[in-house]
Amino acid sequence: MKTNKILAWFVVAFGATYFIVPLLATFEFSLRMRRGEYSFDAYATVFSDVSFRESFSYSIAMAIATIAFGTLLVVPTAYWVRLRLPQMRPVVEFITLMPLVIPAIVLVFGYLRLYNSSSMIPFTGTTRGTDLLFLFALMTLSLPYTYRSIDASMRAIDVATLTEAAQSLGASWTTILFKCIFPNVISGVLSGAFITFAIVIGEFTIPSLLNRPAFGPYLQLIGANRAYEPPALAMIAFAMTWLSMGAIQLLSRFTISAPAKP
Amino acid sequence: MIKETARMSASKADLNRKIFDWLGIAPFMLFALMFLVVPTLYLVTGAFQNAAGEWTLENIRGLFTDKILASFSISIRISLASALGGALIGFLMSWALVLGGLPSWVRSLVLTFCGVASNFAGVPLAFAFLATLGRMGLVTLLLRDWFGINLYATGFNLLSFLGLTLTYMYFQIPLMVLIVTPAIDGLRKEWREAAEILGANIFQYWTKVALPILFPSIMGSFLLLFANAFGAIATAYALTGSSLNIVPIQLYAQIRGDVLHNANLGYALAFGMIVITGISNVIYIFLRMRAERWQK
Numbered sequence: 012m013k014t015n016k017i018l019a020w021f022v023v024a025f026g027a028t029y030f031i032v033p034l035l036a037t038f039e040f041s042l043r044m045r046r047g048e049y050s051f052d053a054y055a056t057v058f059s060d061v062s063f064r065e066s067f068s069y070s071i072a073m074a075i076a077t078i079a080f081g082t083l084l085v086v087p088t089a090y091w092v093r094l095r096l097p098q099m100r101p102v103v104e105f106i107t108l109m110p111l112v113i114p115a116i117v118l119v120f121g122y123l124r125l126y127n128s129s130s131m132i133p134f135t136g137t138t139r140g141t142d143l144l145f146l147f148a149l150m151t152l153s154l155p156y157t158y159r160s161i162d163a164s165m166r167a168i169d170v171a172t173l174t175e176a177a178q179s180l181g182a183s184w185t186t187i188l189f190k191c192i193f194p195n196v197i198s199g200v201l202s203g204a205f206i207t208f209a210i211v212i213g214e215f216t217i218p219s220l221l222n223r224p225a226f227g228p229y230l231q232l233i234g235a236n237r238a239y240e241p242p243a244l245a246m247i248a249f250a251m252t253w254l255s256m257g258a259i260q261l262l263s264r265f266t267i268s269a270p271a272k273p
Numbered sequence: 274m275i276k277e278t279a280r281m282s283a284s285k286a287d288l289n290r291k292i293f294d295w296l297g298i299a300p301f302m303l304f305a306l307m308f309l310v311v312p313t314l315y316l317v318t319g320a321f322q323n324a325a326g327e328w329t330l331e332n333i334r335g336l337f338t339d340k341i342l343a344s345f346s347i348s349i350r351i352s353l354a355s356a357l358g359g360a361l362i363g364f365l366m367s368w369a370l371v372l373g374g375l376p377s378w379v380r381s382l383v384l385t386f387c388g389v390a391s392n393f394a395g396v397p398l399a400f401a402f403l404a405t406l407g408r409m410g411l412v413t414l415l416l417r418d419w420f421g422i423n424l425y426a427t428g429f430n431l432l433s434f435l436g437l438t439l440t441y442m443y444f445q446i447p448l449m450v451l452i453v454t455p456a457i458d459g460l461r462k463e464w465r466e467a468a469e470i471l472g473a474n475i476f477q478y479w480t481k482v483a484l485p486i487l488f489p490s491i492m493g494s495f496l497l498l499f500a501n502a503f504g505a506i507a508t509a510y511a512l513t514g515s516s517l518n519i520v521p522i523q524l525y526a527q528i529r530g531d532v533l534h535n536a537n538l539g540y541a542l543a544f545g546m547i548v549i550t551g552i553s554n555v556i557y558i559f560l561r562m563r564a565e566r567w568q569k
Contacts, residue, residue, distance in 0.1 A: 022373070023370070025362075029446065032412065091294075096298060116528075123528065125315055213507075215511075230397065249389075257385075
């Protein structure tokens with residue numbers, strides 16, 4: 012048992028080294044901008060860069076839109092499948108897992124061929140249209156995570172009883188959905204939202220091929236042309252990921268289980 | 274007569290209700306058709322057609338040319354190597370966390386970190402490894418200054434098979450830990466006790482009991498890691514530009530500028546990617562169903 016424990020510590024220490032050394036190295040590298048001494052110059056340069064702020068706020072806006080529309084698409088669907096169409100569950104689940112099977116680059120290739128400016132639905136004909144297509148692409152990418160977390164929190168509540176109770180009190184479908192179901196699955200919505208946020212902020216392939224000024228292509232451009240800003244940006248991106256994942260952890264720890272259990 | 278009308282209106286109400294039921298998921302289905310199913314089918318059918326729209330296997334045959342085969346080969350090798358390394362180290366870490374007798378804060382700390390690190394991919398990850406193992410990276414410099422080892426003189430290059438594999442393992446290991454820890458959690462103490470009572474030593478317990486039970490989980494996770502690495506592009510692109518010709522980068526170049534000079538060959542390339550990730554995912558789902566038998 013003793014050797015077991017030593018071995019376990021050794022394995023964890025090895026893994027921890029693998030995880031931590033690149034972070035330390037990145038941080039150290041990001042401080043090297045001024046010759047001969049450590050400084051935060053690289054961060055100052057990054058934050059004062061107009062295209063950093065523009066691309067970052069563009070990606071944040073896209074992330075918020077993705078979360079909002081993704082939730083509006085997934086919550087009613089998951090609810091309806093549980094309530095009325097349980098026989099469709101495998102089909103819907105299969106569809107939501109498809110984005111994990113089909114690489115993002117293949118999907119966006121399909122979009123570019125189907126929805127180009129000379130097609131029946133010319134999304135890429137205008138800037139707004141391309142933004143919209145980008146939004147739909149991001150919703151597709153986040154579908155597996157959003158659906159799974161929302162469906163999991165819907166499992167915890169008794170959808171049918173809640174609905175009947177609301178109906179017998181005379182609630183309309185919109186009231187049921189927004190005042191009754193939604194508040195009960197908010198923890199699932201939020202934990203899906205944070206993963207979506209992390210995905211959207213880092214996404215490179217899709218905005219790059221759709222020519223949208225998002226954060227991912229900006230990162231790539233800086234990486235190809237600068238030396239000290241990229242590690243600073245990597246640290247910022249890592250901090251963003253920590254924040255969103257930390258928020259999920261907090262959420263799952265402090266969420267009191269849904270009140271509507273029978 | 275009245276009965277008849279009643280029955281008719283009843284079946285009509287039934288029909289109305291059915292239509293109403295199906296309307297509820299119509300937006301989702303429309304979305305899935307427009308942004309998942311039809312784009313994929315479009316590429317797949319395109320892979321079997323020539324420029325004039327006639328059916329042909331010419332594009333699929335075109336995949337088996339040296340250049341494209343080479344990029345599939347390097348892609349598959351990198352994905353296999355990083356999945357293998359990730360699965361092995363990740364499994365050992367999960368074992369240490371669950372059965373190693375470590376304090377519980379270690380477990381929650383490592384699992385939280387894995388949640389973050391498995392999502393830390395793409396372009397920033399490439400930057401992190403350039404700052405670590407690049408020509409001016411911290412580890413490269415420390416090895417040179419402290420141990421007198423010139424990493425790049427030994428033939429190591431971050432922009433290579435080994436470099437990319439090491440980089441990919443940064444998100445592969447945490448992913449493996451996250452997937453396989455619940456499976457190891459599911460190993461019952463009774464099974465171990467039973468084996469011990471029957472006189473098995475620890476080696477026999479692992480090879481005859483634990484690993485066969487865990488095998489579907491481990492194999493399934495391995496396939497998921499493989500597909501995960503196979504479809505990844507951003508890290509490789511930011512790290513190597515287009516110097517390492519993995520399939521996603523090849524496809525990226527094809528989408529940008531038709532470097533293959535044949536649009537339908539591009540569709541075939543995409544089809545090839547779907548086939549590989551599709552096969553590994555189908556086996557993964559099958560294995561997961563087998564694994565769940567033990568987790569009840």
